[in-house]
Amino acid sequence: MSVWNATDSVDFRGPLDVTRAATAVLDARGWIVGWSPAAEEMLGYRSDEVIGRAVDTLILGGGAWEPGLAEWRDSPGVRSNAVDLQHRDGHIVRTATMMSRLLDGGTGPAWVVVAAHLEEVHEWEAAQAMLRGLATQSPISLTIYDTDLRLTWANTASGREFTAPVGEVIGTLSQELYPDGEVLSEGAPATLEQVMRQVLATGEPVVDLRFRGRPPADQDHDHVWSCSYYRLQDARGQTLGVCEDAFDVTDRYLAQRRLALLVRAGARIGRTLDVTRTITECTEVSVPDFADAVVVDLVEGVAEGEEPTPRELRAGPLVRMARRSADGLSAEDSAEPPPTPLERINYAADSPQTRSLSSGRRVLEEAASGGATPRPAGEPWVHSLLVVPLRARGTTLGLVTFMRGRTSARFDSDDQALAEELAIRTAVCIDNACRYTRERTAALALQRDLLPRNLAPQTAVEVAHRYLPAHTAGVGGDWFDVMPLSGARVGLAVGDVVGHGLRAAATMGRLRTTVRALARLDYTPDELLTRLDDLAEQTTEEQMAARRGSGESADPGADDDAALGVTCLYAVYDPVSGRCTLARAGHLPPAVVTPDGAFTLPDLPPGPPLGLGGLPFESAELELPEGSLMALFTDGLVRGRDHDIELGLERLGHVLSEHGKPLEELCDQAIAELLPEGPASDDAALLLVRTRVLDSQQVALWELPADPAAVGRARNLVGRQLNDWNLQELSFTTELVVSELVTNAIRYAFGPIQLRLIRDRSLLCEVSDTGHTTPHLRHAATDDEGGRGLFIVAHMVHRWGTRYTAAGKTIWTEQALPPVEAP
Template sequence: MNVWNAKDSVYFRGPLDVTRAATAVLDAEGWVVGWSPAAEEMLGYRSDEIVGHPVDVLFAGGRSWQPGLAEWRDAPNVRSNAVDLKHRDGHIVRSATMMSRLSDGSDGPAWIVVAAELDEVHDWEAGQAMLRGLATQSPISLTIYDTGLRLTWANTASGREFTEPVENVIGTLSQDLYPGGEVLTEGAPSTLEQVMRNVLTTGEPVVDLRYRGRPPADRAEDHVWSCSYYRLQDARGQTLGVCEDAFDVTDRYLAQRRLALLVRAGSHIGRTLDVARTVTECTEVTVPDFADAVVVDVVEGVTEGEEPGQVCPDPLLRMARRSADGVPEGDPSGTPSAERRIAYAADSPQARSLSSGRQVLEETGSGEAGPLPDAEPWAHSVLVVPLRARGTTLGLVTFLRGRTSARFDSDDLSLAEELATRTAVCIDNARRYTRERTAALALQRDLLPRHIPPQTAVEVAHRYLPAHLADVGGDWFDVVPLSGARVGLVVGDVVGHGLRAAATMGRLRTTVRALARLDYTPDELLTRLDDLAEQTSEEQTAARRVSGPATDSGTYDDPALGVTCLYAVYDPVAGRCALARAGHLPPAVVTPDGMLTFPELPSGPPLGLGGLPFESAELELPRGSLVALFTDGLVRGQDHDVELGLERLGRVLSEHEKPLEELCDQIIAELLPEGPAADDAALLLVRTRVLDSHEVAVWELSLDPEAVGRARNLASRQLRSWGLGELSFTTELVVSELVTNAIHYASGPIQLRLIRDRSLLCEVSDTGHTTPHLRRAASDDEGGRGLFIVAHMVQRWGTRYSAAGKTIWTEQPLPPTDAL
């Protein structure tokens, strides 16, 4: 720390001060009678060489001693006393001189003359002018406080901030001059008193401290100053006080605030595609940094994704209201209600802004009621800005100032317009997203199974969760009743999101159901589904080639390419399940004894990509086994990978004895506590059942025409034992026709099987692979009428194939319970 010493302090007395200037004492005739060491240093003459000689020997240019001239006596400006003196070695010394009379007598010392080099005097004069300028002309406020932090001096600029002369406030404590002020610099002490005491104690200066307050001369408006503080000490190092220099940077501070507010608005408003949340984000940004309160109203249909009219015929809906000292109001759900509908008077600024499509500023007197029906009485400035996007008014935002804020100026109007435009664009994006997502959700929910009828083979529970932060995806699940009391289980995941993904999901689900009803095995079904996806891709490529390069190729990309799918067929008679997958995650299986496995199924490629063929695998599932089929949106999250998701799923499935609906809820709560973030999720839980032996009857028949009669008798006897004698006639006719066809067209053993399920199933299996065709026989045909008659007497019929041959099956509804 540097401290002034006596030598440094001499500078403030000036170069012509007698303690530092070259000094000569003259008698009345101009003879030198005294000579200082400083004079010897300046002109080179020792005292014994000049004392007793006339002073004229020191003048250059033949100038002589003339004590009567006015410029030598009491000259107010040292510049007018420029004199050229001769050094002892002969060179000229440009000097400034002053003289003063010591006595009027003729004897002894009569005059004292002081001299200094002219350049040094000029430098000192410039410094003095600078000090006078700081005190009287500088725009920087300079204030000096003593060690008790009482005002001791203030320059002219600082004095303008007081309502009375500076001498009347001398001695006032610093904290009393600007009451209620606030230090804005982060990390600094909270009050100016603490700041200055730290400077007095440590000696460390403080630079560019931002301080906000209201000076005595302008108590109505906030000002912001850039303040610096440094300690003052005398020549002996004693602390005298602290000096404050402050510069009003209110305009710069407000400009920086506006810029920071725009930057914050850009990063904060519109983070989610939700109208209500976007409105709330707008209020969070603008209060209290821009306004003391803000109110946002939107056209009612906007919250539902509807397109508002050009003249806003719909009522406005109050979405949010926030004030600096109040609790924010608003409904994050954005649900319309009669209590939140707003109707403004025709002469209100809101109505004028709606009709003109421009911002409206209304100034009110302090304490007067504002223009809003529920306006705060303190509001003195009300600024209404329409929320417009793509030429359409989406609502209004009303900014209010009053308590501590200045009235809106032209810069504020531009900033409000920018904030409203940014908010309107984000609201419009959210509205359009809401409309598309609502349409996609409606389409997807219509395409997904709304109700799965009870199945004998399995007990079923399911969940589907659409993505929250992304567009609706294409995940789907299905349960398809099959012949022979079997059931088809399917889950799939379409690449991408949005309407096209949902439409693709519906197309694939319909195709899977159609192929499943043809009784294809899982690997065969995926193969044909893969062919369909690949064929669609080739058609898209051809269409792109025909349309030319001007067409966006992305328009033809088929979301069916890369779809993953898992298809399983469970047979409750055999207690076995056949599965095949196309790039999909394997299911989770929990046996009745609690053993959890993720079966190693052959992994085929996703649909439409080609490559390896699909393969089926068979699992034996005891009665009561739990099978979970799911998409990756269930087990993959932003904070964890699939492995961790599968581990969490396994922990929940370990409680497999619980009801399936409860397990579904528990799985969703454990794996997706906040809902899916980036992808939708589908879950299908099934608990297997096995048909009891008394519900199934099987007979082996020989290739003998007599077997037809035996088959009729066996079937009739079994129906009577089941209490279904009412169905004997139709069943005997069906059995007779199917067994006869098997004997006639096939070879090898024949099997007859009856299953009592929710309907009566009749199956005849043989080793042939010839597909029976239903046809209308001509009047002269000897055959061809049997299958036609069978088809009209049963509810459904069909053919399925296996490695051993084929099975023709029929299904008859059971008679009503009260008829049994």
């Protein structure tokens, strides 16, 4: 049922209308001569009971009517008043009355009096005041369109949006009033015409529809309205049109957009520790929701992690980092030449950018009405320009310039506060990225200095290596090394330090240096890891004690500098025997591919990570035929974001199956297949080794008895062998060395003596015995009968040393080969 045919519908004629009010007709004396049924219903008197009576008898208190009549005798017109009437049963009826004169004088009808309940009249008058207020005083725009959606009526608030009087726009189609408007509410029809036709067709009202457009009276600025629509019908239910009420919510809409912009800025700016990406995120958030264009310039050196000095802020150009415009084109896509990473921008001394940079405050510059500011050059469409410094920790890092064109609103105080908030967030993220860049650069430099750069060629193996630092977590502690050992052997090491950053790199450097020092002492792999474990545990204890002394937390995990949980794999390969001895401390085993293409992961005793103590380390020995390929690596190579270690090892095996390729090519292929996007959260190290075996003609081995006569035989054997090798130049020195070492072995050891010569890149001489006493180099006194032999040996050879085996010890010397004369 419509509101027009409801029993309680609004009567716009009012309760004092003569067709529904209580009516009485009076003669000139004030006697009742007419009485309506409505009057009978209001006061309870029948007409025969009141006709002929004075009207004063119905008024509470009586005697009040005659003065009124006298007052109105000479005052023609209508008089209204509030009067208390007495009901037949005695109760009081408060009424609003209106009296109108019919004739002048005579004894016939002279006055018509109408009355209605006072409360009903007050309610009707309030309703009428409300209707008048909606039409003339309400801030809500009310507009009525007919069924053809032509304007038929508009209140005063709606009329203010038109440039012409309302009467001149009556009959205008709705789509002609706001031709470029846009419906913002999701799920609503695309245009207001479609919205109103839907309301006309269904009768269902539409509430709080958001619409953006430019009213005819303000074509330079966008406005946003909250609109509601409902269908209008007459008393018979016929559709008359649609009513629109709209309230301008532009300020509220802009405030909501500013808040949403800050939320997006918090979620999008600074997602990476990359200066360039952070600046790009700032421009993406700002355009087009906040500005039509934005430019970001940094002080030179900031992008590389440097901190600007006050001198650099006063003078010198800025570096253009990014520019974005409202059409979606970045600087690289626009018609202007794209900026290079080193493009320098020199602003004039009186420019807003220079003023902002020198003061450290925002600067707003606006064009005069109808004009455009000349800054920045080449963009005359800018009429509002806001420059905000990028400041963090009290230092200005650069500037961000927001620009709006003539079709956009100028930057108001709320916009300026929002721009500063965007600049603060961006500056903090840039500063974090710069600090990360500085630390990463320092860590990389430290790590480059600590890691081997160019491995010296080895006779025992051919090597190739790769190291990739993590992209997201910073430089870590992965490391590798190749160390030449006595007897033409080679030591191979790879390790992984827990954590990232400078401390991890420093810990890696200490461990690598320690491994090299222990390897030079010719320890077996298990012995080397045992001593390295002792050092790591001692380092951890010292650091915990230092923290306790300073009042810091004694938790071992509180400082990633502690060498706790470090993994390491150490191997020694002997090219004479073709054997490789390995031991590992919590590290992954190596991958081995034999010359026939068989891929294996040797089952090595695991051993605990370094620094934990407890379980011992064990060595294992492998037979590696010449041409075998061995890969030593860290878990960052085989563990990825999208796969586990097992799949990574399978992929590594697939790469190494092509073991005949050059090692450098295999390294590149392994990185490309296992880490196509680079390591994301952990470093990756890879050391590829292809084994070689010394030819039998390069090695000479003799067993000698523990007899002084063996010294002479040893000299003769060495002399003949050097003659066969065309190394006669080294005969005297070598025979003297062998004589001294064999003599010492006979004097201080028991059992057979073994003498071995190896011709490699140098001449190696080894004397092995069953003793475990370490010879010491000393200065003999003038009256000593012995003690000078080892001192003489040390001065005649390039290097010398001692290594121990389960059967005893070996004293070795190394001499440089004489230069080969050119043919």
